[in-house]
Amino acid sequence: MKHLILSAAALALSASLATAQTVRMGTEGAYPPYNFINDAGEVDGFERELGDELCARAELTCEWVTNEWDSIIPNLVSGNYDTIIAGMSITDERDKVIDFTQNYIPPAASAYAALSADADVSSGVIAAQTATIQAAHVAESGATLLEYPTPDETIAAVRNGEADAVFADKDFLAPIVAESNGQLVWAGEDVQLGGGVGLGIRESDTELRDKFDAAIQSMKDDGTLNAMIKKWFGDEALVY
Template structure:
C-alpha cells in the first residue's frame, strides 16, 4: 500500500509545482472538521476551532488567499497528494512514515500526550479491546502493544465504542479526550504516552515555496507570542507552549 501511495505522490508532483510557482492562486486548506477543539463544524455550519483560527492567521501573515475544505480522515493524505486541496491542517502529527509520502512544516503544536479513557479506570489497556481512530499514530501504537485494536473512521465513533461496551478503552490525543472525560462517565485509564513530533501542516513534497511561506508565518507567531496565546485559548492554561 505504501508503494502505491508513493507512486501516486510522484504522479501528482506537477500539480504541486504549479501551485508553488504561483502567487495569486487560492490555497485550499484541508481539514477534517470532526476533531474538536482542533477543528470542528460549528452551529452555523462553518469550519471552526484552533486550526481554523491558526490557519486564517497564517494565511494573513503569509499574504495568501485561503479557502477551507473538509475531507474524511482516512483519505486525507491521498486527496492532498492528488490535488484536491493544498494543505492538511487537521491535528496531524509529524511522523517518519507520513513524511515519506508528504512534507510537513515545523510543528505549530508541541509534541503532546495521548491517553486512554474508559468506563473503569482499572482496565488493562495492554490486554483489552482498545478503540482508536483509523490511520492515526494512536491506532499504530495500540497495534504494537498487544491489545486488540478496534479502528473507527471518526474519533466520536471510537468514544462511542467505549460507552456502548464494544471496547474497553479509547486511545486518542489527551487534549481531545479531556472535555469528554470531564463531561461524561468516562475516566482516565493506564498511563499517558508521548507520540510523534508535534503537529504540523502537511503539504505535497513539491510545494517547497508554500512550505517556506507557512514556516516563516509559524516562526513569527512563535516569536511574538501569538501562537502561545492561541494554544492557551483553545486548550487551557495547562497546555505545553513554545
C-alpha cells in the same frame, strides 16, 4: 494589435498569479478543539483560527475544505487541496509521502479513557481512529485494536461496551472526559507519540511550505501562538 496581445498576456499572467495565491486548507472538521463544524456549518476551532492567521501573515488567500480523515493524505497528494491542517502528528512514515512544516503544537501526550480506571489497556480491546499514530501504537502494544473512521465513533465504542478504552490525543479526550459527569475516566499511563502537529504539504510545494514555516515561526516569536494554544486547550496546555 501587438499592444492588445501583450496586454491580454499580462492580464492572463496576473490572473494566474492571483490564482496561485489562493490556498485550499484541508481539514477534517470532526476533531474538536482542533477543528470542527460549528452551528453555522463552517469550519471552526483552533486550526481555523490558526490557519486564518497564518494565511494573513503569509499574504495568502485561503479557502477551507473538509475531507474524511482516512483519505486526507491521498487527497492532498492528488491535488484536492493544498495543505492538511487537521491535528496531524508529524511522523517518519507520513514524511515519506508528504512534507511537513515545523510543528505548531508541541509533542503532546496521548491517553486512554475508559468507563473504569482499572480498564485493561495493555491487553484489552482498545478503540482508536483509523490511520492515526494512536492506532499504530495500539496495534504494536499487544492489545486488540478496534479502528473507526471518526473520533466520535471511538468514544461511542467505549460507552456501548464494544471497547475497554479509547486511545487518542489527550487534548481531544480531556473535554470529553470532563463533561461526561464521571462516566469516562483516565486509565493507564499517558504515552508520548509523534513529533508534534504540523501542516502537511505536498513534497513539490516547497515554496508554500517555506511561507507557512515563516508564518508559524513569527507566531512563536511574538507569543501569539502560545496565547492561541491556551485559548483553545487551556492554561495547562504545553506551549513553546
